[in-house]
Amino acid sequence: MDLLTELTILVLAAFVGFEVISKVPNTLHTPLMSATNAIHGIVLLGGLLLIGEVDGFLNKLLLVIAIAFGTINIVGGFLVTDRMLEMFKRRD
C-alpha cells in the first residue's frame, strides 16, 4: 500500500479515536487505559509478520520476546480490564 493511503488511514483513525474516547467519562479512565494497553497488543502482529521471514538466532530470539510482550498486553490487558469493569455496579 502506498504511503499516502497509509497516512490517510492514520489521520482518520486519529480523529475517530479522539471523538470516541473524548466521550469516555472520568469514572472509567483507568479501565480505558488498560483496555487501550490491550489494544496496543496489536504489535503482536508485527512479530507474527516478521518471524517467518528472518534467519539467525538473534533475530528469532528478539521476535519471540516481542511476541511474548504483545501477548502479555493482549491477554493481560483485556483480562484486567474485565476484572475492573465487573466491579462497577449500580445502586440496587
Place this chain on the structure above:
Amino acid sequence: MYTASFLQDPDLIRVLYIAAFALFIYGLHELNHPRTARRGNRIAAVGMAIAVVATLLIEEVGNYGLIAVGVAIGTAVGIPAARSVKMTAMPQMVALFNGVGGGAVALISFVEYRRTLELGLGNPALEELIPILFAAIIGSVSFWGSNIAFGKLQEVLPGRPIQLPGQLFINFGLLAVAIGCSVALAAGTESQGLFIVILVAAALLGNMFVLPIGGADMPVVISLLNAFTGLSAAAAGIALDNVALIVAGMLVGASGSILTKQMADAMNRSIANIFAGGFGGVSVTPGAGADGEQKPVRSTDAADVAIQLAYASKVVVAPGYGMAVAQAQHTVRELADELEKRGIRVDYAIHPVAGRMPGHMNVLLAEADVPYDQLKEMDEINPEFPQTDVALVIGANDVTNPAARENEGSPIYGMPILDVDKANQVIVLKRSMNTGFAGIDNPLFYNENTALLFGDAKESVAAVLAQVKEL
C-alpha cells in the same frame, strides 16, 4: 506455482482487519458508560482475536512453532498477573503493560532493520526507514520510561523527583544523538551499530525523563507514555505496511493524548512544565499572606462527627489518595451505607487526579462496592456543595485547597478543585497538620465551618461508624 487457499487471499485478510477495527472502535465507544463498558471491552477483545487470526492466515507468516512459544510465554505471564494484581497496584500494572508494548515495538523495528540489511538490499527506502526509526525511538523511550514509572509507583525507586545537574541539557543531548544517528542512516549510511546507538540513547532518555517526575505527577506521565506506545505502534504499522497496526496504534495514541491533556488541565500545569522539573523539586513558597503565624484550627472527635453526619440530609465524601493508602475505602462505604439507611443522601466527589492514575479512585471505590451512580465527577458535584450539609474530606488535601481559587500567589492557583469549603460543615480527616504532597498550606483547615478529625483515616472512619450506629 501452487494456488493459495482462499483463506490466504489478501483481500479476505483485509476484510477481516476491517471487521477488527470496527469492533475496536465500537468496543471503545461502549466504554462511554459503566453499564455497557464491560461488554465494550469484550467486543474489542473479539476484534483483537480476529486481527490475530487474520494475520496468522497471511501466506508469508511462518515459523508457527516459535510463534507458539512466544504466545505461550506471554499468556503464562499475562494471565496470572491480570488475575492477581491488587486494585491499588493498578497504576504499576498499567505502567508495566505500557512498557512491554513499547519494548515490543522497539524490538520489531530493530529486527526489521536487520532483516533488510541481511537481505543485502541496503537501507530500507525512506518511507519505510523513517517510520522504523520513529517507532524504535519512541518504543525504546516508552519501554524504559514506563519501567521507571513502574519502579516509582511500586516504590522500588524513591517516589520523589530525582534530578541530576543539567538534566534538561542531558535530555536534549540524548535526543540530539538519537536524531543525529537517524539522519545519518536516512542519508544512506548502512549501520547496525548506529541503530543500536539510537536505541540506547532513547533508552537513556526514557530513564532520564521520568526520573525527575514526582509521585503526584504520575497520572500525566502514565497517560503520556500510553500515547507514546500507541504512536510507536502506528509508525511500525507504516513500516510493515500493516493497516491493523496503524489504526489500533492511533486509537491508543488518541486515548493517551486526551488523558494527558485532561490530567495536565486538572493540575493546571503545562506538559512542558511537568517534564522540565518535578513538582517536589521546585521550592514552594507558602501562599502569600500572613502564613508565618500559627493559625488556630478546630479539632473534633468521632462522637461529634457522628452527630453531624446523622442529622444531615446530604453528605458528600471527598476521597484522596490518603484514603487508599490507609485502605479505608471499605469502612467509608460501610459508613455511607449506615447513613443511607437513615435516609441521608451520600455522594462521592472525585477529583480527576485523585489517585495515582486517571480514574484510579473510581476503581478503588467500585471495588469497595460503592455503586457507580454515587461517584460524581468534579464538574457535576461542585454546584451541589452549597446544598451539602457535611463534606467529609478523607485523605485529600491539595485538590480541596481554596487557595487554588482565591490566592493568586499560590503555586496551585488556577487548578480546578473540589469546592468542599462551600458546604455547610466540612470535616477533614487528617493524620497530622503536615502540608500535602505539594507542601502548600491549605486555608480550608482554618475556616470557621471546618473541623479536623486527627488520626489514621481507617481508624477514624471506623470510630465514627461505631458512634453513628449507637445514635
